[in-house]
Amino acid sequence: MAHARLTPRxxxxxxxxxxxxxxxxxCLSRGMTGLPEITLxxxxxxxxxxFTPWIALGIALLIGxxxxxLTALSWADLTFVLPATAFGNVIVALFARFFxxxxxxxxxxxxxxxxxxxxxxxxHGPSLTVSPSVQPETNADIADMEKEQAR
Amino acid sequence: xxxxxxxxxxxxxxxTAMIAAIILASTAGEVLTAAAMKSIGDLDExxxxxxxxxxxxxxxxxxxxxxxxxxxxxxxFSLLFALNHMNLSLxxxxxxxxxxxxxxxxxKLFLKENVDRRRWAAAVLVCIGVYLLAH
Numbered sequence: 428m429a430h431a432r433l434t435p436r437x438x439x440x441x442x443x444x445x446x447x448x449x450x451x452x453x454c455l456s457r458g459m460t461g462l463p464e465i466t467l468x469x470x471x472x473x474x475x476x477x478f479t480p481w482i483a484l485g486i487a488l489l490i491g492x493x494x495x496x497l498t499a500l501s502w503a504d505l506t507f508v509l510p511a512t513a514f515g516n517v518i519v520a521l522f523a524r525f526f527x528x529x530x531x532x533x534x535x536x537x538x539x540x541x542x543x544x545x546x547x548x549x550x551h552g553p554s555l556t557v558s559p560s561v562q563p564e565t566n567a568d569i570a571d572m573e574k575e576q577a578r
Numbered sequence: 579x580x581x582x583x584x585x586x587x588x589x590x591x592x593x594t595a596m597i598a599a600i601i602l603a604s605t606a607g608e609v610l611t612a613a614a615m616k617s618i619g620d621l622d623e624x625x626x627x628x629x630x631x632x633x634x635x636x637x638x639x640x641x642x643x644x645x646x647x648x649x650x651x652x653x654x655f656s657l658l659f660a661l662n663h664m665n666l667s668l669x670x671x672x673x674x675x676x677x678x679x680x681x682x683x684x685x686k687l688f689l690k691e692n693v694d695r696r697r698w699a700a701a702v703l704v705c706i707g708v709y710l711l712a713h
Contacts, residue, residue, distance in 0.1 A: 513708050
């Protein structure tokens, strides 16, 4: 089955994929920079880091990301879902600009434009392309797949 | 709460090895997870048919899923290790942007996805965009 258009629920799941990942990474970074240096000689200290508040919050957000990500992968290609993940960085940057009044450099604006154009490219195409595990069932399915491949 | 001063930044090869470890583990994990989810089928349809428990059971009885999660866990701890030695402004853009390209290659090779010119262009644009945004 090939999905040409996504339902509002599927857009919501892609939105969660986009937002939870960068917010989770930010929490992890905040937590790890607050810890003393961890060396390969004492790798077990990495596991104790998991129970600090910022890392725990980061992990909770990343669990939310992973649940939405798995759902998205069940009806869309990996090469369709991944750019959506990157779009979260744009949302966070715009949030920082308009709500936290942070300054965004010209380089960052260029990054925002490139990611938006890239995501637009992918979003304009089919979310799922034909794979060996997906067999067409009817002539209508075959016609749909041929149309999507021709795009 | 004060943030302790960060440790000295590692050399070029050590930084490259840390970022390469994140990229390799993350690409392997994402490809295996995507393959698992494709073999399971549309989770929304499974949930409509067998409820949330049925959907969770479908995911947790798939061996490929656990292989993927194993690699993603490895990528996660590699990321934590790298963040402890390097700034987020280096680790995040380098690993996130390069992973997009390695995943596009792996998606075409292993998942047989139709990575057409539009998707290649998107991967490259997003890759450069993530680098510019987070650098």
